[in-house]
Amino acid sequence: MALSDEELDRYARHIVLREVGGPGQAKLKQARVLVIGAGGLGSPAILYLAAAGVGTIGIIDFDTVSLSNLQRQIAHRTKDVGRPKTQSAADAVQALNPHVNVRLHPERLTAENALRIFSQYDIVADGSDNFETRFLVNDACFLSGRTLVSAAVTEFDGQLATYKAHTARGTLPCYRCLFPAPPPPGTAPSCSETGILGAAAGVMGTLQALEVMKEIIGLGESMAGRLLIYEALETRIRVVKLKPDPACALCGEQAAIHDLSLHAAKG
Secondary structure, three states, X not given: OOOOHHHHHHOHHHHOXXXXXXXXXXXXXXXXXXXXXXXXXXXXXXXXXXXXXXXXXXXXXXXXXXXXXXXXXXXXXXXXXXXXXXXXXXXHHHHHOOOOEEEEEOOOOXXXXXXXXXXXXXXXXXXXOOHHHHHHHHHHHHHHOOEEEEEEEEEOEEEEEEEOHHHOEOOEOOHHHHOOOOOOOOOOOOHHHHOEOHHHHHHHHHHHHHHHHHHHHOOOOOOEOEEEEEXXXXXXXXXXXXXXXXXXXXXXXXXXXXXXXXXXXXX
């Protein structure tokens, strides 16, 4: 896909990188990325993907902007309070890079719409804030053959991993290999209860955008099969290896999950 003179100028600092160059920038332009949630993780991810020149960015979020969001959700402004987050984030993308095509999905992700929405994209970046959605996203990505870059943040810490068990079944893990099932309801407090350091969400969302770009271009070493753990108070990053679980209900040898019916009642 050819780049215009304006795009060549805009992405010049990418193009001079030997590992990216014109071909890598063209891959970014051709890519279609779906971001789950336009919140603390999704906001920086969306903005950096837009700045990088990802051609199509889908944003799914059913919420509206509230004043308490603005401490960390940097895609939104004070004037956006009360507006749908998808629309606010889309305005931020267009202001930053008018070359990006933004697709809005102002709806809750459910078992009924997940596969239909995911089929429109090449890669999924999950910035959701609850376990039910994370498991739904993981299962839908595996079943639809989509690579998943998943990030999470709590208080001062974050986690990041890439899941593409569909490309090498039995060799690479999925999210269920690490967490077989969601925790019981009421046992995982929300950020409104525990608090969250805004910049910590920014760190994880930015790392998430970076890993998405690496997957698109084929840069460096994939995070598939590894889990990054960020501890802000100690300024420490650890990376641990993840192994596939042969007993995994989704990608294991005797997999029991073959569709999204498990999530239907929770949709």
